Every structure is written in C-alpha cells, then in structure tokens.
Amino acid sequence: MRKIMVFWGVFFCFLLYLQTTSMAQAPMMSEQLVYSLNVYNGKGYGGAFNPQTENTIYFIANKDSAISARTTLVYFWPITAKFMAGWQTLNEEVVGTLEILKEGKLIKSLKKQDNSLYYPEGYWGEISLLCIDEDAHTYYEKYKEATEEYYQKISEFYKARIEYRKKMDEFLEEIKKRREAGEEFTSEEIEKSIPKEPKPPEGPKFYTTEPRKDYVIDLPVGSYQIRIRAEDGTIIQDSQKNLVVFTSRRTGGTGYEIIPGNRWTMKESCDDPARIIYAAGKNTLYFNPFTQDEYNELYYNKLEDPQNPGRVERWRWVHITPIKDVTLLFLKGEEVLQRVKRLPYYVKQIPGPTLGYNITEYDKEKQPYERPTFEGYKLDLSSTLERTGYQINLEKKEGGFFKGGKREVRLVRKENSRLLYALSIFPLVIGVVIFLKRRRRLAP
Amino acid sequence: MSKEKSFLSTKTIKVLTKRDLVSALHGWGIYVAAVISFLLSSFFLGRYLGGIRENNIRISPDPLSSFLFFPSVIIISFYLTILSSISVSQERDQGTLEILFYGPVSSSAFILAKYLKEMLTYLIIVVFFFVYFWGVSGLTNLGFSYGLAKAIFLSIFLVSCWISFGLFISSLTSRVRNSILWVVGVFLALWALYFGQGLLLSLSTEEMPAFLSYIGGAVSFIYQAVWWISPLSYLSRGMDAVNVGSIWLYGMSILYSIIYSVVLIILSIFILKRKGVRG
Numbered sequence: 245m246r247k248i249m250v251f252w253g254v255f256f257c258f259l260l261y262l263q264t265t266s267m268a269q270a271p272m273m274s275e276q277l278v279y280s281l282n283v284y285n286g287k288g289y290g291g292a293f294n295p296q297t298e299n300t301i302y303f304i305a306n307k308d309s310a311i312s313a314r315t316t317l318v319y320f321w322p323i324t325a326k327f328m329a330g331w332q333t334l335n336e337e338v339v340g341t342l343e344i345l346k347e348g349k350l351i352k353s354l355k356k357q358d359n360s361l362y363y364p365e366g367y368w369g370e371i372s373l374l375c376i377d378e379d380a381h382t383y384y385e386k387y388k389e390a391t392e393e394y395y396q397k398i399s400e401f402y403k404a405r406i407e408y409r410k411k412m413d414e415f416l417e418e419i420k421k422r423r424e425a426g427e428e429f430t431s432e433e434i435e436k437s438i439p440k441e442p443k444p445p446e447g448p449k450f451y452t453t454e455p456r457k458d459y460v461i462d463l464p465v466g467s468y469q470i471r472i473r474a475e476d477g478t479i480i481q482d483s484q485k486n487l488v489v490f491t492s493r494r495t496g497g498t499g500y501e502i503i504p505g506n507r508w509t510m511k512e513s514c515d516d517p518a519r520i521i522y523a524a525g526k527n528t529l530y531f532n533p534f535t536q537d538e539y540n541e542l543y544y545n546k547l548e549d550p551q552n553p554g555r556v557e558r559w560r561w562v563h564i565t566p567i568k569d570v571t572l573l574f575l576k577g578e579e580v581l582q583r584v585k586r587l588p589y590y591v592k593q594i595p596g597p598t599l600g601y602n603i604t605e606y607d608k609e610k611q612p613y614e615r616p617t618f619e620g621y622k623l624d625l626s627s628t629l630e631r632t633g634y635q636i637n638l639e640k641k642e643g644g645f646f647k648g649g650k651r652e653v654r655l656v657r658k659e660n661s662r663l664l665y666a667l668s669i670f671p672l673v674i675g676v677v678i679f680l681k682r683r684r685r686l687a688p
Numbered sequence: 689m690s691k692e693k694s695f696l697s698t699k700t701i702k703v704l705t706k707r708d709l710v711s712a713l714h715g716w717g718i719y720v721a722a723v724i725s726f727l728l729s730s731f732f733l734g735r736y737l738g739g740i741r742e743n744n745i746r747i748s749p750d751p752l753s754s755f756l757f758f759p760s761v762i763i764i765s766f767y768l769t770i771l772s773s774i775s776v777s778q779e780r781d782q783g784t785l786e787i788l789f790y791g792p793v794s795s796s797a798f799i800l801a802k803y804l805k806e807m808l809t810y811l812i813i814v815v816f817f818f819v820y821f822w823g824v825s826g827l828t829n830l831g832f833s834y835g836l837a838k839a840i841f842l843s844i845f846l847v848s849c850w851i852s853f854g855l856f857i858s859s860l861t862s863r864v865r866n867s868i869l870w871v872v873g874v875f876l877a878l879w880a881l882y883f884g885q886g887l888l889l890s891l892s893t894e895e896m897p898a899f900l901s902y903i904g905g906a907v908s909f910i911y912q913a914v915w916w917i918s919p920l921s922y923l924s925r926g927m928d929a930v931n932v933g934s935i936w937l938y939g940m941s942i943l944y945s946i947i948y949s950v951v952l953i954i955l956s957i958f959i960l961k962r963k964g965v966r967g
Binding site for chain 2: 502504505506507510512513514516518519520521522523524525527529557558632654655656657658660661662663664665667668669670671672674675678679682
C-alpha cells in the first residue's frame, strides 16, 4: 500500500514538473537555412515557411508555386508548438541554382524568376494568381498607377469637401438672413439650392504584391528531391529536401460553411455529405455553399503549413469557389418547405454596455457607405418543426439539383436528456427479472 | 480415437462455457457494469446535447459511435478483463481446477471455454448496447446510424483483445488477488504511458532539460514497444478506424485484433500446461 502511494506521489510530482518546464522561458534562437514558400492551395496562394525540422515540402501538381531558400533565425513558440522565423532580425537570400531530382536523377535546374501575386477582387478576395516575369511587373505597375490615381482623387475629394463645407456655411447663413427678412421656403426649394456633398472616390479593387525573386516550380504528381547548388558548384548545406507533388482525389463536390445566427464569427463546416446538421430549438442559420475538392489530409495540411500535423489515411475537403447562382431548398421528403435566395447581410454591433449584435439584410440604398459583412442563404428553423426527415439541397437556375448539395438536418431533443438516465438502468431491470425467476424456480 | 477426443473436447468446452455463462447471468456484475457504462454515456450525451443547444448547431457524422467507445466499451472492457483475469486463478485458488483436470478437461478446452464465456457475456452486452443506443436515438433524435452498427461490430474484436489479455495474466498468476492487482496495475500503467507520451510530445525538444529528453525518448520507446502488445493500442486503432471511416483501416483493425487474441490464447494454454493445475 505504502509503495503504491509513493509511486503515485512521484508520478504526480513528475507531471507537475513537466507542466512547469513548459512555462515562462525565453525562446532560444538558432540560425537556419529555411525555405520560404508561396504555394498554390487549390483556390489561391498562401505563404508558409519550412524549418530544418521538416524534411518534406508539399506542392499541388501542375500549378506554379514559388519557393526560395533564406537564412534566418528560428525559435520555438510553445503556445502554438511550432517553430517561427525571426525574419525581421535576419533574412538573407541564399544564392544558387535550385536542382530538382527524381529517383536520384537531375531533371530540372531552375534560376530565380520575378513573381508577384495578383488579387483581382482585392487582398481579402477569394482569388489570387501568381504572375511571373514580365506579367509580375506589368500587374504591379497597374496596381501602382491605380493607387496613385486613387491618392490624386482623394486629394481632390478633400479639396472638394472643404469647398462644400464653405458653401454650406454660406448657404445656411443666407437662408437664415432671408428667413429673418420674412421670406418663406418650401422643402423642395431648399433641396434644389443646397450644395451637393462630394462622394469619396473608390480605391483600387484589385491588389498586386511587389515583385520578388523565387524559384517557380510546376511539376506533375510524384516524389522528388530538391537542393541548391551554389555558384562555386557545391551543394549548399541543409538545402536538400524531399518534395511531394500531389493532386486531389475527388473534385466538384459541394461543401457548406454555416453561420449560426447567435455567433456569426464561429463558422461551422459541413463538407462531407455523410455529416448531419444537428440543431436544437428555434434557429437561424446562414448557409454558404462552395465547390470543393478532396485532398489527402496530411499532404494538404503540410501544404498550408509544413509544421501542421495530419494523417495520411485521412482525406479532407477544401472549399474552392462560392456557389452563388442557385436556390437553397429546405425539404421534408419531396415537399419544399422553404426556397431561399442568396442575399447580402450586415452585422451591426448593438451600442451600449450590452454585448451583442443584429444581423440585418444589407440595403445598398440605406447603407451607401457600408459593405455587406457576408452573403448567404438564410434559413429559419422553427421550434415547432417535427424532429426528422428534413434536408437541404441546392437547386440550379436551369432546374435540377446541384451535385452533392444534399445534407440531412436533424432537430435534437434536449428536453429528454434526463430520461437517458432512466434508460441507463434497464440492464438492472433485466437482472432483477432473472433473479426473481431463478428464486421462484429454486423455491420449494 | 482422435474424432472421439475432439468431440469430447468440444462437449467439454460447451459444458464449461454454459456453466460459467449461466453463473455470470445469475450474478449482478454484468448488469451493474452495463448500468455504470450507460450512466456515464448518458452524462456525456447530456453535455453533448447541452452543447448543441448552447451553440445552436453541431455538425457531426455520428456522435453515438464516440459515446459507444468512450466510456461504454472502455468500462465493459475493464470489467471483462478483470473477470477473465480471475477466471483461471480463481479455479486454481479454490482447487476446482485440479478436480476438473482429473476429468476430460484439457488446458486448451479450459482456456477456450473461459474465452468463449467472456465473449458470450460481451455479446449479451452488445444486445444491451443496441437497446440503449436505439433508445438514445429515439429520445434525442441523434440517429442510430450504419456507422454505429459498424462500431459495435468492431468493438467485439477489440474487447476480444482485452479478454485474451486478461486470460493471459490469469494463466500467469496463482491467486485471485495477484491477478486483479496485475490487471489493474497494467491497465493504469498503459493509460499513464498513453497520456505521458502525449504530454511529452507537446513539449519542445530544444527547450526540454537533458534528463527529460532522455525520459521522453524512453517513454516513446516503451510506447512503440508496447504498441503491438497493449490491448489499449488496439482499442485506439479501432476508434481511429471508425472516426476516419476507412474500410481498409477497419478491416486491418479486425485482423490485428484476431491475431492478437489467437496469440494470447495460445500463450495462455501453453503457460497453463507448463505451470500445471497447482501453479
């Protein structure tokens, strides 16, 4: 007994020690050759970096991805349990030629190319394209010109606004004097002669990053090795990495991003058609459907960030483009209960000490200076609905359903959760019945 | 002669299995263990439903499969491991093993009968699982899915690993108390190893003190070493197979469990033969 107590005492002290070692320590930095990545992720481009701890880099097949080797300071960040790059402290370019090998044979030698990212819908938009060589400079120049033009218009707008305020003051002064002199005006007359407020100019809708030099890789599916050969012909130390180029297993599925009305920032995903949407009571849900492709979980997670974990046996859906020109149907069997159109919504914070917000339909006329917070298909689930047999599906404009858009909706019964405890004791009832039967049989 | 021997052996297994199974059904253990596992499942299900109400929504392929494994299958596995671990040592302790072996009972027939009894006990509990989860589905509308039926079927093989592990421990020990202490100790040690490895993996190797990194290496090595020995890893592999939804992993999980059970049963028979009826 005493030995067991001593064992558990030591064990828990050890656990406590492990806990304290993971707290409050200054990060140790080490100089490393790392790869800076700008990879195509099926829908656009995303940046990442590959530290020395990761031996493999992952790319999507037959698409351009940019990569460059750099020397930087790397440190471990316990909060995310990942290595971070201290780019601001040290960011040195590693010069050389990138060699790509397949089964030990050299298949490509790449020089660095100018490249930039072009976002046609703006930096926060869903599309991004990698522009190479001349295109990189052309698109960047276009962006610079558009920005300069915008700043010029802004400057003119400020001047026009000062002028407007001056005219407005003069107008109000004049009206006041004329009213004092006994003159009377109709609202139409005032509306006609009041100075018009200038409208602020709109900024460039697209965005282009400044061109930089990287190796641009476009390879078919397969396993490769990469390394950098320095100008003196030697292989640069720590530049060897494995390169896995993969593609999607399935394409053209339909996934949903679901925004619950009571917490719009906490979006849910319903990508796999086998997943069921469980809801409780009265509900407002905003659905945002996407086309999606299915990738290997490990490969895709590592593509997004080489330090991400993942399992090679698993597959995950990746949202590609939003599906906009369809109608969302809420069905019970064959019967259509609701037909929902895609609409823009605006989230307005409730002023005052009470925390909260209202989600209202966006009206361009009434909110000319606002932009919609999100777009989606609003579905109101009433608490009086029956519990089973509901689905959502997407109807195409030309008729018929969108491929893979069907999902089951179940309304769970929370109120019965106490009855679960009563249900739990049924084996005991069976035991009692067996006991009584046996007793009766054995009784003389 | 050999035909007659095999008939006798089959008959012996049947008689022994029936005797033990009837005894188990007339006891309270099986019912109490099932009730405890269902009460805990109900508690977690209540919290899960509360979460849906709080968040308005939850998207899940099959929540009941998760509640089947944790806590129901784990509790039942523990109970059946204890039962199987005392099955041989109890008969040895009471002297009934010696009496049985004077008759037409061989070591293999005895161990197989004990294994079959525990498996049949679990199959009765599987019926309870079906009733309970069907009831849960009706009460909460969470849905009794094909995935849950698959998970219940897989659990038969995973529990088989635990039962054969218990029999193996039982064949090694002579006293009931020792068997229980061994099983409980091993059970706790495996869980501690499972959590300890997870905890050590969460620390950075660069900032870990030297001795901790040695311990981390040792724990990791032990974890890898017991990966094919520990019944817990078979359960964890099975849970993964159900969560991932991979038919390949599901099939492999069943195959590995069968191999594990067969190997441990053969070892138990061999040890019982070597040690004899008096241990």
